[in-house]
């Protein structure tokens with residue numbers, strides 16, 4: 166089994182605090198890797214290290230390496246926009262862009278000028294279908310995206326990311342801001358998408374992790390405590406902290 | 417004596433009722449006072465407007481409005497009161513100043529809010545705020561000492577040489593006291609003001625929108641262009657309009673460098689005579705001339721109405737922008 170992303174000796178500082186201490190993590194290809202751990206342990210920070218989003222955090226310093234298909238994304242001269250095209254991000258809260266539903270999905274294509282053809286409609290349709298939103302919006306593609314419900318906007322964000330055919334999807338608690346039905350919807354989509362994409366999922370819902378994850382990384386106070394195949398970590402955790410967390414006594 | 421529990425509850429309820437009533441009274445009084453206070457500026461404005469109208473009334477009765485607004489001869493001693501040269505002067509100086517100031521200010525605000533590192537921001541932002549606090553007479557002096565000679569000796573001859581065929585750049589006025597000098601000084605004065613507004617407007621865009629765009633691999637400029645800009649356009653327009661209104665009403669710095677000659681200008685090197693300068697230079701002098709006082713107050717009324725118009729427009733633009741923000 167290949168590792169799609171390999172993290173080596175990753176240290177992240179924000180200001181003078183070390184947020185991630187020497188992490189070594191393997192994200193296997195074509196699987197769902199769940200990152201678990203109590204609030205504030207650095208899950209979001211870890212995720213943001215994988216698409217160079219820490220570049221946006223003021224006073225942050227990153228040491229170590231993150232390999233995407235063997236290429237260190239922190240190497241000098243790497244094109245950040247290309248990295249972010251290959252690694253999609255589904256944020257905790259959906260932010261639709263100030264344009265129509267159609268243009269939201271087309272946004273990435275236009276930004277990267279990947280498809281110059283006039284009629285993007287079939288492409289837009291495909292990705293809206295993939296995100297499970299097509300039937301709800303097909304009659305109002307030119308309406309402003311802000312008119313959609315939060316749950317629909319999250320699926321729109323998914324379609325926007327998918328349209329660039331990324332290899333990896335990073336998802337940071339993608340269902341935590343949604344109502345239960347919408348959450349199920351998104352979760353179901355991730356379930357389907359794992360056939361084709363490598364997915365890294367941060368979640369606080371252990372049941373969601375059990376349902377979706379093939380691989381688990383457990384973090385505590387900025388350190389990776391345990392990682393491995395989901396079944397092993399869930400059924401037979403090696404470390405005390407993992408056990409305690411899974412039993413619900415920390416976090 | 418020990419009170420019975422019922423009695424304690426009764427007393428308590430009565431106390432609570434009293435307290436509630438007095439709180440409601442205080443609330444009503446406060447809300448009345450605040451409303452009264454907040455109508456004060458509006459009332460002041462109306463009073464000023466009425467005073468101006470009353471004092472301008474004699475000339476408005478004797479001359480036609482069209483004749484006043486479009487008349488291009490200003491000879492008070494002969495009873496000729498054409499405002500057009502002054503209106504034109506104000507417009508020339510203001511428009512030219514905004515052509516300089518608006519793009520610079522908006523680019524600067526974009527740089528500050530989207531590109532600058534925190535340390536750069538911490539350094540530049542207070543500097544800009546200080547620029548906005550310099551008294552306008554100081555800008556005027558700087559204009560007289562630096563800008564006017566520069567326009568006279570360098571800019572004027574150069575532009576005249578390069579574009580001899582453009583009437584806009586030709587002039588028989590060799591002094592340097594000109595529309596261009598006035599516009600440059602004004603531009604420098606309103607730039608910090610527009611930057612401050614635009615910067616605040618840009619900062620209202622939540623980080624999530626930037627990140628949504630950057631996450632699909634957009635560059636920072638693409639993010640500004642397609643995501644931030646559409647969200648703040650109304651606010652930026654409002655900022656520019658407020659800046660324009662400020663430039664239009666600015667008096668001291670402009671009148672020191674603009675030449676004050678009541679003609680209709682044709683070139684940026686011509687002298688001009690803005691409305692504000694007309695009032696500031698002349699009110700209180702030669703008041704024995706019939707209708708002179710009334711004419712000056714009519715021009716003040718005009719100035720006030722124009723500035724009011726700008727502000728209403730800015731408020732509408734801002735309202736539309738924020739309404740969309742909430743939608």
Ligand SMILES: Nc1ncnc2c1ncn2[C@@H]1O[C@H](COP(=O)(O)OP(=O)(O)OP(=O)(O)O)[C@@H](O)[C@H]1O
Nearest residue numbers: 179184202203204205206207208209210211222223
């Ligand atoms: N921009 C920042 N500036 C300063 N400290 C930060 C910043 N971002 C994160 N941190 C700190 O880094 C630590 C890890 O934060 P992070 O958001 O990665 O945690 P998390 O595991 O995602 O938590 P949660 O489950 O609550 O989302 C926290 O202690 C947080 O306070």
Ligand SMILES: [Mg+2]
Nearest residue numbers: 208209210337
């Ligand atoms: Mg988080």
